[in-house]
Each structure stands twice: as C-alpha cells, then as structure tokens.
Amino acid sequence: MLGDENVKPMLPVKDLEVATRFYEEKLGLRRVGGAPGAAVVYRSGGGELCVYRSEFAGTNKGTAALWDVSDVEGTVEELKAKGVTFERYDNLEAATRTGDIHHVGDIKVAWFKDPDGNILSIQNRPAK
Numbered sequence: 001m002l003g004d005e006n007v008k009p010m011l012p013v014k015d016l017e018v019a020t021r022f023y024e025e026k027l028g029l030r031r032v033g034g035a036p037g038a039a040v041v042y043r044s045g046g047g048e049l050c051v052y053r054s055e056f057a058g059t060n061k062g063t064a065a066l067w068d069v070s071d072v073e074g075t076v077e078e079l080k081a082k083g084v085t086f087e088r089y090d091n092l093e094a095a096t097r098t099g100d101i102h103h104v105g106d107i108k109v110a111w112f113k114d115p116d117g118n119i120l121s122i123q124n125r126p127a128k
Contacts, residue, residue, distance in 0.1 A: 006047065009065045012054030013116045016040065019051050022115050026082045058117030065118075068125040072108040075122050076100050079112065087111040087119070 013019035020040055023029045029042035029049065039052035049065060069075045076086065076099075086100035089111065095104045102109050109123040 008041075008048045008050055010050045010052060011064055011114065011116075011118045012057040012059075013051050013114070013118070014053070014055075014057040015115070016051070016053050018115050023049075023051060026079065026084055060118065063111065063119045063121050066121045066123055069122050070125055072101055072110060072122055072124050076110050079122075084112050087113065 011019075016037065016039075020031070023040070023042055024031065029044055031040055032043045032048065033041040034050070037053075039050055042049045042051070044067065080086070080100075088097060088100065089095070089102065090097060092102060092104075095102045097103070100110050102111075107123060109121055111119055111121045113119055
C-alpha cells in the first residue's frame with residue numbers, strides 16, 4: 001500500500017514569504033511547485049518538501065524534517081555562514097555534544113529551526 005509510495009513532509013508556516021526566503025536562500029532548496037499565497041513545494045534530493053501557511057505553525061515540539069548529509073560539520077558551517085542558528089540540547093540521554101553537533105554512537109546530528117520554530121535537522125548518512 002503506502003510502503004511503495006513517496007512521502008512528502010509538510011511544514012506549517014505563518015508567513016510564507018519569510019519562509020520561502022529561508023528555505024531558498026539559507027537552505028538552498030529549489031522551488032518546484034505549490035499554490036500561490038498558500039504553499040510552496042521544494043525539491044530536496046530525490047524527495048519533496050511542502051511549506052504551507054497555517055495558524056498552527058511552530059507548534060510541533062519534535063523534529064519535523066531531517067536531511068541526511070555526507071558532511072555534518074561542513075554543512076553546519078555552511079548554514080551558520082548563511083545565518084542559521086543551531087540548537088543545543090544538553091539533556092539528551094546517551095548523547096554528547098561537540099559545538100553544535102550531537103553524537104549518539106556513530107550518529108552525528110545538528111538541529112536548527114526555521115523562522116516559525118519548526119525543528120529541522122541534519123544528520124550523517126547511515127552506513128550502507
């Protein structure tokens with residue numbers, strides 16, 4: 001059933017114009033569709049991400065989207081140079097932190113928020 005279909009994360013935002021600047025200019029995502037004034041769809045790797053206007057923007061307290069990257073440290077530095085601020089969670093069980101990067105075993109992860117407070121993250125690609 002759905003196991004063979006693509007899934008598209010959807011992130012609610014209050015101000016679509018502010019959100020599009022963040023996702024396009026800071027994260028470098030490419031717009032591929034949407035509905036004018038209501039939603040924007042971005043291509044990210046082989047998937048898509050939809051950002052849409054909603055009064056419930058920023059109310060999720062968990063990670064809403066995760067990007068697997070080959071170089072966590074380099075991606076953190078690149079995003080910081082574009083003004084992205086990273087979150088530091090020092091109360092995560094079994095995790096240690098070096099700067100903005102959290103370590104749990106072989107996993108490296110760094111969290112940041114979009115302008116509406118949606119929690120996003122980057123993580124090293126899992127070994128194949």
